[in-house]
Amino acid sequence: MPPKTSAAAPRNRTAQQPAEGSVHAVSPMRLSYLIGQLDRIVSRRLSETLARHGLTLPQYTALSVLRARGRSSNAQIAERSFITPQAANEVVKTMEANGWVMREADPMNRRVVLLSLTKAGHALLGECDAAADHVEGAMLDDMDAETAQKLHALLHACVRNLRAA
Structure with missing residues (x-):
């Protein structure tokens, strides 16, 4: 028979703080929660780093x-950048005004406008890639190269699996 917990133990303990002597094991955090937490931290750190270059995270993406x-078209940019078409319009306007992208008509469909990087856009992206590398390096700091590559492959597989589902 499992040991009883004290009747005086507080009832408002969380799953992370079981009562002393409790028979209940601490449940590990859900993987989806950890991924969400990582996403928020990485987004915040990247946003801070990119701001030093005058760029937002959606613009960098x-x-x-x-x-x-x-x-790519504005719709393709929106879909692949995980933003709404309306947000993509604003992002593209700013990037065009800063000379990072240029617009041209799609030769296959004159109603579609295609965007491409300018030399200034390529240069800025190179600077920001170094900043993103720094954030990723901090995230992977205590991992050896093999473990980091394995993590990359596993996360890529997770994305692929959920897209196919």
């Missing part, structure tokens, strides 16, 4: 998408 995918 959009510039990165353009570099990886090449010319």
Whole structure:
């Protein structure tokens, strides 16, 4: 028979702080909670770092998408940057005004405008990549290269699995 807990033990203990002598094991944090917590911390740190370069996180993401995918429409930028089309419009306006991107008509569909990086956009992205590398380096600080590569592969698999579901 399991030992009884004291009747005087407070009832408002959280799952992280079981009563002394309790038979209840501490449940580990849900993986989805840890991923969300990591996302918020990484977003905050990246935003702080990118601000020193005059760039927001959505702008950095959009510039990165353009570099990886090449010319893209506003709708594609929005989808791949995890922002609404309306937010993407504002991001693109600012990036164009700063000379980081240029617009041109899609030769296949004249109603679609394609965006591409300018030389200034490429240069800024290079500076910001170094800043992002610093944030990622801090996150992976106590991991060896093999573990960091394994984490990268596992997270990529998680994204792929959920997209396919």
